[in-house]
Amino acid sequence: AQKVTQAQTEISVVEKEDVTLDCVYETRDTTYYLFWYKQPPSGELVFLIRRNSFDEQNEISGRYSWNFQKSTSSFNFTITASQVVDSAVYFCALSVPLENQFYFGTGTSLTVIP
Amino acid sequence: DAGVTQSPTHLIKTRGQQVTLRCSPKSGHDTVSWYQQALGQGPQFIFQYYEEEERQRGNFPDRFSGHQFPNYSSELNVNALLLGDSALYLCASSLRFEQYFGPGTRLTVT
Numbered sequence: 572a573q574k575v576t577q578a579q580t581e582i583s584v585v586e587k588e589d590v591t592l593d594c595v596y597e598t599r600d601t602t603y604y605l606f607w608y609k610q611p612p613s614g615e616l617v618f619l620i621r622r623n624s625f626d627e628q629n630e631i632s633g634r635y636s637w638n639f640q641k642s643t644s645s646f647n648f649t650i651t652a653s654q655v656v657d658s659a660v661y662f663c664a665l666s667v668p669l670e671n672q673f674y675f676g677t678g679t680s681l682t683v684i685p
Numbered sequence: 686d687a688g689v690t691q692s693p694t695h696l697i698k699t700r701g702q703q704v705t706l707r708c709s710p711k712s713g714h715d716t717v718s719w720y721q722q723a724l725g726q727g728p729q730f731i732f733q734y735y736e737e738e739e740r741q742r743g744n745f746p747d748r749f750s751g752h753q754f755p756n757y758s759s760e761l762n763v764n765a766l767l768l769g770d771s772a773l774y775l776c777a778s779s780l781r782f783e784q785y786f787g788p789g790t791r792l793t794v795t
Contacts, residue, residue: 614773615788615789616777618783672730673728673730
């Protein structure tokens with residue numbers, strides 16, 4: 572069975588602080604994909620990143636960076652120099668090729684205080 | 686290029702009624718998935734449609750049904766609404782392994 576755990580329910584940081592959102596996944600499949608989505612108050616899920624299980628390279632996109640570690644089944648997301656516009660709920664998700672669905676974590680609500 | 690669109694945006698129904706939600710996929714996408722997101726929870730997979738057939742189904746009762754049209758748009762139908770069906774219903778269209786989500790339909794059952 573597939574499972575995604577986001578242990579942090581809510582996080583508050585002061586603007587310009589760095590923040591890391593944790594994601595731990597469980598799967599027995601050797602091929603899988605990991606995703607991060609941002610959900611602002613409007614409700615739409617905004618795609619941030621996709622990684623496949625064979626590519627453990629960390630990725631940086633502007634103030635966003637992702638740390639994928641298969642040894643610990645984690646796919647953590649760091650926002651550097653946080654801004655008020657980063658306030659949202661962030662979801663980590665897992666999919667496997669033979670199952671046509673995404674498995675989402677319960678989300679982490681991030682509040683950036685000005 | 687229009688993204689995934691959903692209608693209506695909000696809906697209020699009474700327990701026992703039936704509801705139909707609609708989704709138009711992103712241009713070029715042939716697969717549509719539906720998710721239910723209860724307040725404070727992550728999205729839960731309802732089912733996926735591909736080539737007008739239900740390809741996979743999550744753990745939802747038969748009261749939840751769907752349809753996909755030749756133009757790839759899709760409908761989600763929920764019969765005999767329960768209070769617990771109140772949620773944000775998200776449609777996602779995909780091509781290969783990336784899913785793009787629509788803004789959702791917020792359903793309130795009273």
